Amino acid sequence: METRSSTRRQATRTKLYEAAVTLIAEQGFSATTVDEIAERAGVAKGTVYYNFKSKSELFEELLRHGVGLLTASLRQAAEDTVAGGGTRVEALDAMIRAGLLFIHRYPAFTQLYVAELWRTNRAWQSTLLVVRQEAVAVVETVLRDGVAAGELSEEIDIPLTAAALVGMVLVAALDWQAFQPQRSLDDVHGALSLLLHGRVSGH
Amino acid sequence: METRSSTRRQATRTKLYEAAVTLIAEQGFSATTVDEIAERAGVAKGTVYYNFKSKSELFEELLRHGVGLLTASLRQAAEDTVAGGGTRVEALDAMIRAGLLFIHRYPAFTQLYVAELWRTNRAWQSTLLVVRQEAVAVVETVLRDGVAAGELSEEIDIPLTAAALVGMVLVAALDWQAFQPQRSLDDVHGALSLLLHGRVSGH
DNA sequence: CTTTTTGAACTGACTGGTCAGTCCAAAAAC
DNA sequence: GTTTTTGGACTGACCAGTCAGTTCAAAAAG
Structure with a gap:
């Protein structure tokens, strides 16, 4: 009875996610x-409340859903590279590209994530904390492996560097979308890659 | 009329900025x-409306005020370095530190700036655009000078690299404040500096 | 087959509360 | 005497969440 027929419900939920993500990205949660x-x-308003306990709950599940997609794609990129005999630095490079691709595909989600991430005093603060940790952890793992394998300098501070790399990609990508949309993904990837490889300050 | 005499008015305005910046950073504009x-x-509610046309106007002036402080401090750092005989790379490093210091001093403003920057469809969108351009332009100038002076690789894409650098500092700093507050400013600066100098992928 | 029943999914008018912005007379401040 | 602030009552729009009722596909009964 309820077993398989929840296809319908799932479809409604997805429609709601899609509607909510763009609206919230554009206007913010409260607005x-x-x-x-x-x-x-x-869909009727009642349907929203049939499917979700509240407006915030809809939002929290949206966050979980989106970050799930992101981490999966980052992890995938790293694994593929290493499995294919690539170095850790190449894996980082692949993750940068995967991050850019994700943001390109789901710009609204990224926007909304960045806008809410550092807010304190919000109901979904704890959800965000978990979800952020998941994403950063993927990068930290690759950095740690890289140092262990001697490919990366032992000097680096893993948590801080991971955060900085994530930030670099996030902001560069959002800026690309918002202010320089005519640039290609390869342009942006190239610029970030150069920075990662330390070829900016001309060694 | 409004030029010099309004010390009192100015003081009330400042109190309102300070109150608004933390509240909006925590909760968002609409909330x-x-x-x-x-x-x-x-202050009485009437006073708010005596001093500002509307809630949005108060917010927009807050933005202008804050970004003014930031760009001034970045420009200052770059100038001081170059005037003191430093290289452009050293100037970039000094700007990273100035950025971190600013964010450390005004965390709420930074939070709010990041949260609003990439929103589309908002009344103050145009204000933000101008204000962002001002900040990024300071970094672009130093990059351009650096390339001209042969200190930086000619390969680099100036607008994209500037955006990436700003993003790196912004996100690393917010992350520091929110998730790793026990780290010192020097730690964070060190991690970013290493990345800038290309010593992460062990050259 | 046909009819009846079931219940998950959905609907949309309605409610109770919230909030931006107004108004203004009187008191401070300068 | 002019500018600025106070305080708080008021309005009208807007909005999260509720709930009594509808829909319909598929299961059960005949």
């Missing part, structure tokens, strides 16, 4: 009304 | 009420 979300999803 | 701002500033 986005549940009526708007329902309307854009082509 | 913050004018009553809250007035209360935290220790």
